[in-house]
Amino acid sequence: MKKNLQGGIIMLSKYTFFGLMVTCLLCNAVLAERGHAQNVKDVIITVEAKYANLAQLFKTIEGSTPFKFMYSSQNISLEGEIELENRKASVAEVLYEVSGKTKLQFRQINNSIVVTPGKNVGSKVKSARETWGIVTGKVIDAKSSEPLPGASVVVVGETYGAVTDLQGEFNLMLKTQAKQIEIRYLGYQTKLVDIEIPESDILIIGEIAMQANSVALSEVVTYGNLEGQQKALNQQKNSDNIKNIVAADQISRFPDPNVAEALQRVPGVNIERDQGEGRYVLVRGLAPQFTNININGEQIPSPEAGVRFVALDAIPADQLASIEVTKALTPDMDGDAIGGSVNLITRTAKSTTPAISGTLIGGYNNLMEKANGQGSLQYGQRFGAEGKLGLLVNASHYYTDRGSDNWERDGSEFELRDYALQRSRTGLSGTLDYNINANNNLYFRGIYNNFQDREQRRTYLFVPNEDDSPFEDAEIERGSKDRWEKQIVSSFNLGGKHSFANLSLDYEVSYSEAYQDTPFDTEPVFKAKADLIGIDFSTNPEFPKFTVEGADYLDNSIYEFDEITTGNTYALDVNKTAKINLGIPYKLNGAEGLLKFGGKVRLKEKSFDITENVYSWEGGDIQINGASEDFTLNFFEGGLLDNNFLDGQYQINRNIDVSQLNRFFNQNRNGFALEVEDKQVAESVESYKATEDVYAAYLMTKLQFKKLMALGGFRYETTKVTYNSQAAIFDVEGDLDRIDPIDGGVTYDFLLPQIHFKYQLNPLTNIRFAATASYSRPNFEDIVPSQEIELNAREGSIGNPELAPVSAYNIDLMGEHYFGTVGIISAGLFYKNLDNFIFTQRYDSIINNINVVLNQSRNGESAELLGFELAYQQNMTFLPGALKGIGLYANYTYTNSLANISNRSGEAGTEEIRLPGQAAHVGNLSLAYDYGKFNLRASANFNGEYISELGDEAEEDVYVKSRMQIDLTGAYRITRNFQVFGEFMNLTNQPYEVYQGSEDQYIQREFYSWWSRVGVKFNF
Amino acid sequence: MKNLFNNIFLLGITCSFLTACVDEEFEYAQDAESEELFILALDADEGGALESETDYGLEIAFQDYFGKLPETEVIFSFELKDAEGLEIGPGDNQVHIKEVIYEIDDCTEGELEFTFNADGTGTITLKPSAEIGMPEAFEIVFNLPFETVVEEGEEEEKALLDDDIENEDDRGFVFEITGINSTNSFIALNPVSMFEFKVLDNEQITAEWELNISDESVFNQFKEALSPISAELAALNYSELSAIKFEFEFEELTIKIELNEEEADECDPTDFSNKEIEIEADFSAEDGELELEGSYFIFNDEDSEVEDKLDFILKAVYEINLEEETLTIKVQSLEDEDNFNDAAFYNSDNAYTFILNRD
Incomplete structure (x- = not known):
């Protein structure tokens, strides 16, 4: 038990460190003048002839280029003196020289340079313990190529996985021993994808196309497939907290011209009307001031004097891709919503x-x-x-x-x-x-x-x-x-x-x-x-x-x-x-x-x-x-x-x-x-x-x-x-x-x-x-x-x-x-x-x-x-x-x-x-x-x-x-x-x-x- | 064909965007502040004075306004006309404008310049004074016909209209503001620019009457009848009393209860007069029926401050004896907003009777 806990703490520390590194990388990436990463072959640097260890060399490269090194301190040793012949060369040439002398491998991913052990070293490490890698990808509809948010991505044989975001994308950290991931999406055929992940590396799968379940009928055909609502229900199913999600196509199936009226179809929601049109929303029986109204995750102010709640008849329903009604808050959400958050x-x-x-x-x-x-x-x-x-x-x-x-x-x-x-x-x-x-x-x-x-x-x-x-x-x-x-x-x-x-x-x-x-x-x-x-x-x-x-x-x-x-x-x-x-x-x-x-x-x-x-x-x-x-x-x-x-x-x-x-x-x-x-x-x-x-x-x-x-x-x-x-x-x-x-x-x-x-x-x-x-x-x-x-x-x-x-x-x-x-x-x-x-x-x-x-x-x-x-x-x-x-x-x-x-x-x-x-x-x-x-x-x-x-x-x-x-x-x-x-x-x-x-x-x-x-x- | 469809629908949408809008057409009311008018208005459109009076004041005032009055000179032109039973002219025995005054403070008055022509026309010039700037109100004092007599060595003005007969014909005149002239276009005159004056006949109820209170029981009756609408009267003892007078003027009655206690004049500390308790009401008197309508304050029991203001109605019948110069009032009922119908303070054909003598 103690050992497991220790391992967990080490793992947590390791990834915290990785996280901080990536944050730095990100800042550079965001603030960089150019919108895309440079190639290591194109960036020329000047290095010293001799470094006390690799860490110093990496620091020099990081200091004069947009690149950052990513590596596991448990797998990679940066100790040992290194001498370089290419004093002024491209980053690629310098790293090629380093690779030859240290058996380390380098791979550029955007502005990151991922450092992995050479094959000989790696095999030893792998046999010694469990190793981890990263898989990223994007789940899309095979027919429309539209992303599928809320898709469940699970490692076959394991209990962990990830959920795609609104862009249909996912990142999943998994054991390198994993060979398959399973993608599930309501209304679609489940799909298995073979993977092979290099240790401490990132595998970019790219797009994973999902086939919709076809309903073959002689006379009755599916009408308006409610693809949006499929996505919404997938998101709802895979969400961490209790929420209802209604997609645009579901909204359009009801004669609701404004957002308040669209919300009345959601369980636990009722509305106050003005002149027959829905205006204010009450979630779970609490007055409108107890519900937080957001657009794209941010609270919107109220145009009315004196109150906080928003008259939702001001917003046309057809402006929206979907509506989320969250009934149990998570700590990353605004806390001022007793009834719920829309x-x-x-x-x-x-x-x-x-x-x-x-x-x-x-x-x-x-x-x-x-x-x-x-x-x-x-x-x-x-x-x-x-x-x-x-x-x-x-x-x-x-x-x-x-x-x-x-x-x-x-x-x-x-x-x-x-x-x-x-x-x-x-x-x-x-x-x-x-x-x-x-x-x-x-x-x-x-x-x-x-x-x-x-x-x-x-x-x-x-x-x-x-x-x-x-x-x-x-x-x-x-x-x-x-x-x-x-x-x-x-x-x-x-x-x-x-x-x-x-x-x-x-x-x-x-x-x-x-x-x-x-x-x-x-x-x-x-x-x-x-x-x-x-x-x-x-x-x-x-x-x-x-x-x-x-x-x-x-x-x-x-x-x-x-x-x-x-x-x-x-x-x-x-x-x-x-x-x-x-x-x-x-x-x-x-x-x-x-x-x-x-x-x-x-x-x-x-x-x-x-x-x-x-x-x-x-x-x-x-x-x-x-x-x-x-x-x-x-x-x-x-x-x-x-x-x-x-x-x-x-x-x-x-x-x-x-x-x-x-x-x-x-x-x-x-x-x-x-x-x-x-x-x-x-x-x-x-x-x-x-x-x-x-x-x-x-x-x-x-x-x-x-x-x-x-x-x-x-x-x-x-x-x-x-x-x-x-x-x-x-x-x-x-x-x-x-x-x-x-x-x-x-x-x-x-x-x-x-x-x-x-x-x-x-x-x-x-x-x-x-x-x-x-x-x-x-x-x-x-x-x-x-x-x-x-x-x-x-x-x-x-x-x-x-x-x-x-x-x-x-x-x-x-x-x-x-x-x-x-x-x-x-x-x-x-x-x-x-x-x-x-x-x-x-x-x-x-x-x-x-x-x-x-x-x-x-x-x-x-x-x-x-x-x-x-x-x-x-x-x-x-x-x-x-x-x-x-x-x-x-x-x-x-x-x-x-x-x-x-x-x-x-x-x-x-x-x-x-x-x-x-x-x-x-x-x-x-x-x-x-x-x-x-x-x-x-x-x-x-x-x-x-x-x-x-x-x-x-x-x-x-x-x-x-x-x-x-x-x-x-x-x-x-x-x-x-x-x-x-x-x-x-x-x-x-x-x-x-x-x-x-x-x-x-x-x-x-x-x-x-x-x-x-x-x-x-x-x- | 496909392009045609596209164009038709895009055109349709464009049209729907352009045409279907909320109607913004509306006649805006001019703004009260940015386009503020300073409106001068007559205090009343009709009034009157007892035939024994030798002058009468009519107030003209700016209506409620924001901020500061413009200090622009305003010239009023006016006309006195339609005289009945009297003459318009500059003489003492004629109706004309005696003076135009305004209040500097409670004890000091200022005068405005005016002109008066024999045909009844003239002008009044309203302009800022050194003491208070532009006056908020001023009073036009009309001269009512009089003659100067010497009684006991002192000159007195005796009203020429004061007679001992019941006048069947109306006596009066009309005063009209015929225009105002100012360089400030935001100063305006209320459309009600005409004032009709009537001489009130002393041989009718419009006169000053006094209740004989030599008998304490009369006072007690009076007190009982009216103390529901006067907390001060309710607290009064007979021994404090000097006189009770009823002054019936133009549609207004003032019951003045004079006390023995004297008080110095606010403006002249050497001038003492009896303290008074007043009960005021509008009245209507027709065919022997008298009705008073007014309001009174209710005071809080704990802090003795005003708590509420209630309207009251007092109903009575009256009779005038011209020979004996008496007015008999039989008070029948007294009600207020909280006590009416069955809950009236009293309601009886002959609840209280008071015999008043012409003062």
């Missing part, structure tokens, strides 16, 4: 053959009775004889006219909302990569997403005088909102990946920027009084009925101008990141290991600016159409009129044309009075600037013991946050007293231990276990110490700069079996224990000697979350006849959570609640059928009910009701290059429904009707 991977050029593909889509929205459209174009090609330089550019544009018919309730008030939206989603991404050689790759990736949303909202708000108060009126408010919002998310990564015999290195610098620019947001309101407004919410809770006495609510001339709010906002979030990862393979008692360590710096700047102007009218009668008139809505009506609002349940009239009213505003500004104090308060309290600097380092190791893989390590992250904001203080009479600047900051650290085990029952079946620690930083809106305190009302809200992140430990157990074709069945259990859970607390305080009740986000409570997930995906090619075309995609996740918060009833102690955002049941069921050139798919996505907002008491908790959307897609391949398809979404017109307290007490129902798209995909 990584959006953009595309890379694969082949020297130019590849042009695209889509052209037209569609129809039934509610708006308007068309939508999408176009995308992708070009990718590798250049040069060996395809070293790759370029891929992808552009897409999506436009839609959407809308919704909606009613909402707030207490006794009832509101009708008619939305019309124009949305466009433009994406541009590109990758430029250069393969210096099979083991060294440099890349530059960029992605730019431009999401624009023009929202026009027209409302009727019925405000009954519920208590028949003489101080209130029954009123009807008419509002229009016209808002244009742009969300720009862009990310640029420059980095390199290098694999050497004894070291892997990757590094990257990245810049990502997200901003939300709202150039205009205008909301005018007109009001009318009525004698009586009655609203019956109980007889028909789905569509409450109202009565208005003393006013004709459809007559626009009864509505008088009340106020107009105009403004704009700009939120900016910038991340600058640099990171480096080093991996050193080693052997421990025959087990293959990898020691990995690295560091990362992320500097964030986030800010929010707001302009908000509220005007009332002080100008008396208005001069319009040559007459003096009351300032009423009928003079400013315009825009769309929905004569079938909520399927004819309610009658509405045309509403305010905001642009028309703004023209009047600009011409009559002297009649409008600005609410200066409100403006000062809103703009000073809501705006802020913050910085967040994160420094991280980790150390981890992975060991493959026969069928068991163990991975463990630690990650340390320290975060320094600073803020600049302002506080508004009101006097006892409710007037603004002063606005004070507030600066603050906080620093916190986390040490996150993480361990993973993967046991391979057979090549297609894994059992996984993970115990990980993670955390989640609070939202900026909670920590920025802005405050708004109304002393007269004796209440206020105040930021909490001392707010600590939520910390968690997570346990995951997962079993998965992959099918030979594209398929998987898996089941997993997960448990999360959250500490320092953030909740809003009301507490008493004294400000200016006055008792006030403050609302503030605070830590202190705990939460637990337990669940399981099941997933099944298979093409039924084992079935007879035409049934072979059936494919099934299904997953289901059950989650249960329990959080403790301060008792809301006012009594001491705590009460238990369900975590906001956590749905008990989430799932997908999709049935597909391929027949000849046809493909048909029906998909159902189910989102269980969840709490969206905690009330002051349990009865006031707001729930989003469960929702199941059914979509239908069909496609027909005309030729090898053209395919037409159709998509029909939300066939059953499923509404978005919110209730408060009990299920029959709806407070919102929003309908979108169905929408469709028909298009063509092409590739050349």
